[in-house]
Amino acid sequence: MSDAVLSLRGIEKIYNRGRQNEIAVLKGADLALARGEIVALVAPSGAGKSTLLHIAGLLDTADAGEVAFGDTVMTGLGDRRRTIARRRDVGFVYQFHHLLPEFTALENVVLPQLADGVNRRDADARAQELLDHVGIGPRAGHRPSAMSGGEQQRVAFCRALANGPRILLADEPTGNLDPATSDQVFATLMGLVRDTGLSALIATHNLELAARMDRVVKLDQGLIVPG
Ligand SMILES: Nc1ncnc2c1ncn2[C@@H]1O[C@H](COP(=O)(O)OP(=O)(O)OP(=O)(O)O)[C@@H](O)[C@H]1O
Numbered sequence: 733m734s735d736a737v738l739s740l741r742g743i744e745k746i747y748n749r750g751r752q753n754e755i756a757v758l759k760g761a762d763l764a765l766a767r768g769e770i771v772a773l774v775a776p777s778g779a780g781k782s783t784l785l786h787i788a789g790l791l792d793t794a795d796a797g798e799v800a801f802g803d804t805v806m807t808g809l810g811d812r813r814r815t816i817a818r819r820r821d822v823g824f825v826y827q828f829h830h831l832l833p834e835f836t837a838l839e840n841v842v843l844p845q846l847a848d849g850v851n852r853r854d855a856d857a858r859a860q861e862l863l864d865h866v867g868i869g870p871r872a873g874h875r876p877s878a879m880s881g882g883e884q885q886r887v888a889f890c891r892a893l894a895n896g897p898r899i900l901l902a903d904e905p906t907g908n909l910d911p912a913t914s915d916q917v918f919a920t921l922m923g924l925v926r927d928t929g930l931s932a933l934i935a936t937h938n939l940e941l942a943a944r945m946d947r948v949v950k951l952d953q954g955l956i957v958p959g
Contacts, residue, residue: 736764736800737931738788738899740956743797745783757783759954760797765899765931770922772942773935774959775951781935782903784951788933789901790818801898819848823892823930825921827904829884831876837863837887838872844894855894862890865927866920882913889921893928900925900932907937914938 745758757780765771775781786792788799790806798807801821806814831840841859846852863869866886868879876884885905892900905921906914918941925932934945942948948959 735766737767737769737802738763738765738933739798739800740764740784740788741798741800743784743787743794743799744954745780745787745792746795749795756954758787758794758797761951761954761956763933763949763956765933767931768926768929769947770925770932770934770945772945772948772959773933773951774937774939774942774948775935777937779951780954781951785824785901785903785933785935789822789824789899790814791824819844820895821898823895823897823900825885825888825892825900825902825905827907829876829888831884831887831891833876836873836875837868837879837883837890840876840887841890841894844891848895850895859890859894862893863887866890866924880913881909882917885909885917886920889924893924893930896928898931900930900934902932902934904935904937906941914941918944 740761740763743758743761746754746756748754761784773781787794798805801817806817838859841862842855845855860872863872866889868883868886871879871883906918909917936942949956950959
């Protein structure tokens, strides 16, 4: 039995295996996220943060090692089960919001719920509740192009949380914002994660933001080490 919500054990990833440009990015990375824990992942550019987040979120597979959500080992499960787990258990946030431009803020938060079988009325209510929670309820009917960068990113947070995941994975979630906005939007994200009791792994270059999380880890030579 493990108390961890997310466990990465001995994760290895090699790109271009057997070719001249072979690159071993992860060489046995270990990390466990406790319930409600917010962990900062810091590393120089190219060290493998995105690769690790993609493997943790079942968007990519490792060459060796194991990913577990709670006590369930996800490694080796078929595509269907991985897709369902990814949709239900994991929320992703990226540096760029990747909202669908032709849909409103509300609709962007509704869509992942419809894909998970939630009815429209419940999905609308949950989306509005999340948007209210991050302070942009009145903008629910606006398309992303009519919103500021900070507002767009708040919508992206709501979309990531729409299906009630256990784990939030974020890749430079405020990296595209100016410093003042980044600070506010980061505080919003932290509040949202705390209020929902999620476990979060947040990659950032920003050491000030990293210091505000529960724990800092570094990716160093393909391994996770204390920050
Ligand atoms: N699909 C791929 N094929 C080959 N090499 C790749 C692939 N994806 C990433 N890499 C290489 O693996 C290394 C790690 O990439 P990754 O994107 O995980 O780093 P990162 O730490 O997230 O960087 P950044 O902070 O710049 O986003 C880099 O050298 C990158 O060029």
